[in-house]
Amino acid sequence: xxxxxxxxxxxxxxxxxxxxxxxxxxxxxxxxxxxxxxxxxxxxxxxxxxxxxxxxxxxxxxxxxxxxxxxxxxxxxxxxxxxxxxxxxxxxxxxxxxxxxxxxxxxxxxxxxxxxxxxxxxxxxxxxxxxxxxxxxxxxxxxxxxxxxxxxxxxxxxxxxxxxxxxxxxxxxxxxxxxxxxxxxxxxxxxxxxxxxxxxxxxxxxxxxxxxxxxxxxxxxxxxxxxxxxxxxxxxxxxxxxxxxxxxxxxxxxxxxxxxxxxxxxxxxxxxxxxxxxxxxxxxxxxxxxxxxxxxxxxxxxxxxxxxxxxxxxxxxxxxxxxxxxxxxxxxxxxxxxxxxxxx
Ligand code: MRU
Numbered sequence: 001x002x003x004x005x006x007x008x009x010x011x012x013x014x015x016x017x018x019x020x021x022x023x024x025x026x027x028x029x030x031x032x033x034x035x036x037x038x039x040x041x042x043x044x045x046x047x048x049x050x051x052x053x054x055x056x057x058x059x060x061x062x063x064x065x066x067x068x069x070x071x072x073x074x075x076x077x078x079x080x081x082x083x084x085x086x087x088x089x090x091x092x093x094x095x096x097x098x099x100x101x102x103x104x105x106x107x108x109x110x111x112x113x114x115x116x117x118x119x120x121x122x123x124x125x126x127x128x129x130x131x132x133x134x135x136x137x138x139x140x141x142x143x144x145x146x147x148x149x150x151x152x153x154x155x156x157x158x159x160x161x162x163x164x165x166x167x168x169x170x171x172x173x174x175x176x177x178x179x180x181x182x183x184x185x186x187x188x189x190x191x192x193x194x195x196x197x198x199x200x201x202x203x204x205x206x207x208x209x210x211x212x213x214x215x216x217x218x219x220x221x222x223x224x225x226x227x228x229x230x231x232x233x234x235x236x237x238x239x240x241x242x243x244x245x246x247x248x249x250x251x252x253x254x255x256x257x258x259x260x261x262x263x264x265x266x267x268x269x270x271x272x273x274x275x276x277x278x279x280x281x282x283x284x285x286x287x288x289x290x291x292x293x294x295x296x297x298x299x300x301x302x303x304x305x306x307x308x309x310x311x312x313x314x315x316x317x318x319x320x321x322x323x324x325x326x327x328x329x330x331x332x333x334x335x336x337x338x339x340x341x342x343x344x
Contacts, residue, residue, distance in 0.1 A: 057167020062100030140170030147177030161252035163239035247323030247340030248285025
């Protein structure tokens with residue numbers, strides 16, 4: 001029987017039965033048909049999980065990478081600097097777009113470099129990783145509460161990709177807003193884009209909506225314009241993987257389409273993300289590195305090959321929505337509107 005609750009990631013300390021301390025994560029590539037948890041203390045296994053999207057979603061990637069970098073030093077006494085640098089470089093190569101990954105890795109790097117005695121590095125970095133995890137959980141709750149101001153009446157909400165517990169350390173970002181608003185009687189119905197090609201909407205958001213008993217309808221990504229034309233969408237809310245200082249926001253491929261469609265139909269279009277998704281080093285979205293995925297992902301649905309594999313394919317995993325198309329960005333600090341100035 002399937003457990004009624006689920007988690008994306010959990011750090012399990014050594015218990016009285018001498019069970020090794022491990023990171024346990026839910027393999028998201030198998031959802032929703034299989035709820036398979038993987039237990040590991042191997043940073044390379046966690047790096048692979050991030051690459052393969054067993055672990056995914058901007059905040060969760062950062063949290064997992066932090067645990068992985070700490071774990072690289074478990075049982076290491078000599079040469080810890082060499083091991084740390086190798087693990088840092090490996091984890092930084094996993095996925096390029098979500099800035100949370102680099103922010104988390106750099107937080108640990110800063111901590112490590114300032115340690116006078118590297119013998120305690122594992123414990124100290126582990127507590128830093130736990131702190132990053134806990135902070136994201138708190139940010140999600142605040143984003144959920146801040147998002148209530150977007151609802152003027154009981155609304156129909158459209159969302160894209162997956163932004164819930166499976167993508168973060170807490171209740172989620174855009175999903176956290178939907179969940180909090182639903183619990184406050186402000187959500188009538190959720191429309192979830194399937195999110196081609198890896199189907200995070202169909203497989204993961206639907207899984208989370210069902211677990212939370214929130215009424216929903218799935219649709220092919222290409223149905224959004226028709227849904228809006230029929231007057232079935234009151235607002236759109238999605239997450240983000242990296243936000244530039246001017247508010248340009250990278251998110252799952254297809255988000256930019258939704259922003260254009262929302263503006264055309266006069267429907268508010270919001271982005272929800274923790275402040276750790278804001279890249280304070282870049283002025284505009286032009287500087288965001290967009291990940292291109294293997295074309296295999298276009299030609300397969302799940303494990304099944306559905307077309308010849310030698311066709312050319314255009315495979316960006318993310319697109320950048322220009323700031324002027326975004327009605328507001330909700331972080332744990334509140335609602336920001338165009339022109340964006342994230343310093344309060
Ligand atoms: O490729 P993914 O599944 O990692 O992409 C995830 C998204 O685009 C999410 O919308 C984003 O990370 C926000 S998660 C709170």
